[in-house]
Amino acid sequence: MASSLLLPGCDSSSVPLRLGTNVWPGYEPLYLAREQGYLNPDDVKLVELPSATDVMDALRLGHLEAGALTLDEVLTLVAEGEQLSVILVFDISAGADVVMARTGIEGVSDLAGHTIAVETTAVGALMLKSALEMGELKAEDIKVVHLPLTDHLKAFRAKRIDAAVTFYPYAADLEKAGAHKIFDSSAIEGQIVDVLAVRSDLLSSRKRDIESLLKAYYQALADITNHPQAMLPMLNKRLQLSAEEVPHILDGLILPDYKANLELLSGHPSKLDRSAQTLSEVMARQRLLARPLFIDKLTFSFELEGMQ
Incomplete structure (x- = not known):
């Protein structure tokens, strides 16, 4: 879906790709990437919203090109007819x-x-x-x-x-x-997953911007791994936890790196495609979906130059 805010005749690649998030520890590496200068604001604009519901509504209205959501929220939008692809697993909840x-x-x-x-x-x-x-x-x-x-x-x-x-x-x-x-x-563990979903029609037309976003994210993730004491307080800017809680910001979360993401998102079906199929069946039983979805290819993996 084209953005409702684009001017007539404006090339979509000339405006930032808008990515919506709510406040959640697993999404904060995105904001760290922005803080560190890895994320080019001409490529990607982070849109801070109060809740995941607001992110979903903004995607429905065409006010975002991408959103940070739980996998079930992505499936809800797909069931409504939104054409979305999962391009990143932010985190796997293991106690959070x-x-x-x-x-x-x-x-x-x-x-x-x-x-x-x-x-x-x-x-x-x-x-x-x-x-x-x-x-x-x-x-x-x-x-x-x-x-x-x-x-x-x-x-x-x-x-x-x-x-x-x-x-x-x-x-x-x-x-x-x-x-x-x-x-x-x-x-x-393994059943609750936070992901980055992007409009499927942008996978090719905004490929450069998406790759720039992913590289910035993985660079920030490496900073967290290599320099946690310095990075954790920076992750807390939106979370606003107490000083005692800061060291535990990412407790209970598994943050897959580039290699782990490739393993989760590659293949047909991918590991995450299979998880999504199972989750859609759970959602149907819980009456959160009218019927289970047929997951053909929800995920898309980008092989990034210089990453391993």
């Missing part, structure tokens, strides 16, 4: 998504009879389903309240909820309010 609960609820089995807040997303549904299975509970054993992440803290303080399915940095606010972790995504 959590269930937080108030004092007295010491384990998942103690959730019986209590109220838990969860967003209406596949990640929320998957986390809740997995937690309940671990606690040997059924859906009818708890009361589920569908709330956006930004409302969890207020509801917790008002004692309208006893627990929440959330992630950092929101989990840190709940922890300060007296909640503690009773379940995390390390129990279902």
Whole structure:
């Protein structure tokens, strides 16, 4: 879909590729790349939005050419008819998504009879389903309240909820309010993935800009790996965690490098294509999709010159 903001007769390559994100530790290397000067603003413009829902809406309206989203959010857009390709895996959640609960609820089995807040997303549904299975509970054993992440803290303080399915940095606010972790995504490692999706028709027409973006991202990722003490405070500019929390910004996340991304995105079907097919079936069972998608080729891998 062409951008609604382009002037008539304007070559799309003459304006920056607009990439939308919300605040999430796994996306912050993009902003580090911008801070370090690796990301050319003439090629790519990072658009900061309040939530993943806003990123999805902006993609629907043609106000973005790319978006940082969870894989299930990409599948939701694809099911609506958006032509998107996944070109990067930012992170794999291995403990970063959590269930937080108030004092007295010491384990998942103690959730019986209590109220838990969860967003209406596949990640929320998957986390809740997995937690309940671990606690040997059924859906009818708890009361589920569908709330956006930004409302969890207020509801917790008002004692309208006893627990929440959330992630950092929101989990840190709940922890300060007296909640503690009773379940995390390390129990279902590999099932929650954050990705970069771009409009499929731009893979060739904006190839240079996309490659520039990917190289900038991997350069920032290398900085984090090689100089974590210097880079972590820079990653915290948008997250705004406390000084004590800064060293733990990326805890619970696996950040695939260039080689790992090639392994995930290459092939037909790719490893991520297969994961997406399975996830679409989970989403259909949870009634988050009308029916499972047929994933033919969702992923696209760029072999970048000078990268190994």
